[in-house]
Amino acid sequence: MADGISSFWGPVTSTIECCEKNYAYSLYIAEFYNTISNIFTILLAFIGLVNAARQRFEKRFTVLHVSNMILAIGSMLYHATLQRVQQQGDETPMVWEMLLYMYILYSPDWHYHSTMPTFLFLYGAVFAVVHSVLRFGIGFKVHYIILCLLCIPRMYKYYIHTHDASAKRLANLYAATLSLGSLCWFFDRVFCKQISSWPINPQGHALWHLLMGLNCYFANTFLMFCRARQRGWAPKVVYRMKILPYVKIEKPKTQ
Template sequence: MADGISSFWGPVTSTVECCEKNYAHSSYIAEFYNTISNIPAILLALIGLVNALRQKFEKRFSILHISNMILAIGSMLYHATLQRVQQQSDETPMVWEMLLYMYILYSPDWHYRSTMPTFLFLYGAVFAVVHSVIRFGFGFKVHYVVLCLLCIPRMYKYYIHTQVASAKWVAKLYVATLSLGSLCWFCDRVFCKQIVSWPINPQGHALWHLLMGFNCYFANTFLMFCRAQQREWAPKIVYFMGILPYVKIEKPKAQ
């Protein structure tokens, strides 16, 4: 939320701000809650990465978890500084991450192995260059939503073909966190003028970060389960400390 304050990072130059008072808690952090709310996403991605490496899942899942971490770190830099140059470190990884999800979702049925990753890589590279020169405001949001919508049919297909109740529950957690997080983001954007008059700001954008951190983790866990089923690795959903679901597999000795 713009308030005309110039602090350690100088005047705000980003094209988008959230409903949080700038530099309210530190002269080094422009939006305090929107910055620290990315920490759970980093920790969850780290847990997913360790599991993927420990059980020797395909490299695509390690890259996916790392991309989640990069996105969260980029978001922290953006909200901490509210500088236009750091806005790129938030928005570009968002697109790259969705392209990676598209590859993981659709590649099992893609007969030309090199075509899809080559196209997606070039698409992501071109977008990064163009977006750094031409700032897409509303157009960026539309573009991102379209990429998300392209993933939904495939996710639904995996859901209806999965018979394991525990895996379906992870998928439902994915939908629930996405829906609730989107609602928090929407309210923070649309009702900011009303929210600032409340005694306590619910920090809708920070809640969006928190919920989307769990959302990405649940999505990754569900996709790892489905891929392990395709590879006949006898996957099952187990729980870390009885709370956090993750995939445990048993590969055939030949693999």
């Protein structure tokens, strides 16, 4: 099973494999660590979802946390099966999620309120159809990186206009987890041959999942703080059990 000769899902049909031995622990899970590492992201997204719903944040943040959960579930299915269909189920939500981040970041200053969500929705739908037919390889990665880069200037603008030290710490943690996670992904992809000869595989891609789960949580919490400040909800960053930060707001009685 470790060589993928016999498995529940059949031969590998995905175009990307990570530096983890296939079916080393289970007949039903192709990449064990890369699969279970997504559970952490689902848990953090669920915590963020509960906080957003309990304090009645705008629906965009409910959708954002649910999007994080869907992406993690899609990633689990992909790494568990290494099938081409499930690969698209992982990659397409990645693009959808970035489009959602773009909406949350840019919509407050967008004067034509209906045009942005309409355009982003149509863009995401067209991409899903085209991606299912053409199955982009390197083109998908370039496209995804461009979407990420488009979000950075706006995130930086929010950062420099935020004077709350706790909120700035969230942004710093967002940048740190993104940088460290990207390094884990890079070394897992580029130096797989060398890593495979080590006595213990550090599971760089699984670490990428864990760090990106934290990254999304910190980004979402920071954006919730910024949006609450825009709405005049007196946001402040507090900590659950002195470990996990979240945003606490006080809406005016008129709202």
